[in-house]
Amino acid sequence: MIVVIINNVIILAGIGGFLALLLVLADFFLANYGDCQIDINDKRQFTVKGGNSLLNSLAENDVFIPSACGGRGTCGLCKVTVKEGGGPLLPTEKPYLDAEEIEKGVRLSCQVKVKKDIFITIPEALFSIRKFKGIVDNIIDYTYDTKGIIITLQDPAKIDFQAGQYIQLQSRKYPRSKQIVSRAYSMANSPDRNNIIELIIRKVPDGIMTTFTHEYMKEGDQILLTGPYGEFFIRDTEADMIFVAGGSGMAPFKGILEDLSAKDTKRHIVYFFGARTEKDLFLVNEMKEYEKKMKDFTFIPVLSQPDEDTDWDGPTGYIPPLLDKYVRDPKNTEGYLCGSPALIASTEKKMKELGIDKIYYDSFG
């Protein structure tokens, strides 16, 4: 009897063990890709363990490729150009690439597995993106739905950016939100104050992130973010500038004006801020200070529906019709827009009609 039992156990264990060994060997020889080298722009090289996605391998070496879906292959933002070593194009990548991109070797880095030495090119700007740990230092109530948030950076302790760029803030889980999300917010401080990040966030109904920032985030909380991103910064010319913003769109201009004021710019700047009522205005005094300090800066708040019982004597209605009066020379004017998609759409249309062709705004908004 005992012999039978032992026999059984040995055979079962033997066959199971043999198959397991076979799988381990197969995994070791076939699925092991050894150490691979990633070469970026012919300038930087990293050695990584093969078998991971290009996106993750790069992130482990502090090179952050933009991604809105966390590497699941659904947002199409993580494109990099693979010169060689990327393997065949996968069916999961095809929907996101057009014929020209495929020819140039553009791939989705979250789908490309690093199996051998790989040579890629990415835009230079991506090199300066870092992951930051910070502490929420101060939460300011600007209006009934808009808060200012000051984050002191801990690790790294400084951020290198241009005024007007944005960061991706990470939320935490809370009762109604089961997942961590990340959202883009423009920085409202100038690059001189590089040990903090200042944000202006407006509460959005049904918004996972803004419910977190407005109801659960407290001063003293630790917070994670990555950045800087974006092409929304002042171009280094002497052209006139028209700023147009609404709501949280004030953020990049606050940082930009702080920076321009410190540099003592002589450029002609007109800043239109659109809101519905006086209750939606904030930082008006700071803007008036800049009008006094700077050579040629005018701040024009525009209300579309001022309360009847206030004595609003500023412009009413919408911003686009007012541009006629303030554009001096369309060919020598740059437009900078930051606000709701509706504001950007109608303002861009008007600016193009006026002959302004240099118009800048962030693509995430």
Added chain:
Amino acid sequence: MDINPLVILLAAIFTNNILLVYFLGMCSYLSVSREITSSIGLGMAVFFVLTFTSGINYLIYHYILIPLDLVYLQYIIFIIVIAAFVQLTEIVIERFSPVLYYTLGIFLPLITVNCAILGVSLFMVIRQYSFIQSVAYGAGSGLGWLVAILALAGIRSRLKDKYLPRGMNNAAISLIITGIMALAFIGFSGVAIIQ
């Protein structure tokens, strides 16, 4: 038994179709037949696994289990072999053809729980096939499964935009179609292959 392996193969596709006559392997068949491309992928993977596991299981049964009088372990051993083989297949495919690996996607590991695979190995034992006969039986069953799922996928794709009574969608109509196809395939058993 002295049946020509080729006859076994043909019989496994038509008269002894593992899915339409023995009703094994129904679950992934019902859910995957929603799309033709994935049906082809899964069908081919099942064919591949069936052909090899029936051969491997034959060898283990006749050269390990019988000599050591451990025949009753066949259920556990066969399943372990099937699971390991499917895993091995995944690793090999991922290494040598990543495009195929991504096209098959999740269907590869899903094959392990396909009861038709275990069924074929057990039938092979009961019918006392030889090695060649076992492999032919496995291959034929695989092809038969592929034919069945492809047929259902084709029919379902035609039904996609058509009106069906409430409650008849998905599983209900698939089972009815399968039943009708089974009736047709059982009709094949009247066919005799004269050697």
Added chain:
Amino acid sequence: MKQTPEEKKIQERLQPGVITLDGFLGKDKRHYHEIITEDLEKLKKLNITREEIADRLQYFTDLALMNNDEEEIIDYIYRVRYITERGKIVSPFMDKGLIAKGQITLENITNGFKICWTPLNISMIRNHGFFEGKGASHRLEPETLIKAIF
């Protein structure tokens, strides 16, 4: 019912707190396939395709976008307002690309029917025939929808 992992993922992404705070299923306990199938039957009875509905909603959305987040009357009888929001989100169905946020409300002045939708609704209707679960904040009942926008 058995789902492929992709379907399971989609069902998860439709839940509250994953992509939006309220989610897309409301009080509906059914699987999204069943919701889509039932709504597809309704569309057949109303003799309209999901592309036609999506195109019509897109028509109002495009016009309302240019109106500075304010209300306007389109084609004399539709009171439409598109409150835009910054940022973009992904579709729960893992379709490619990012979709604008915001909410569009429409009131048909002749019959009083009111509906509201988001740009994501248009994408989900066009690509999947998904009108959201019953009780969801942007559930579009096909019958009400047709009466309001056509």
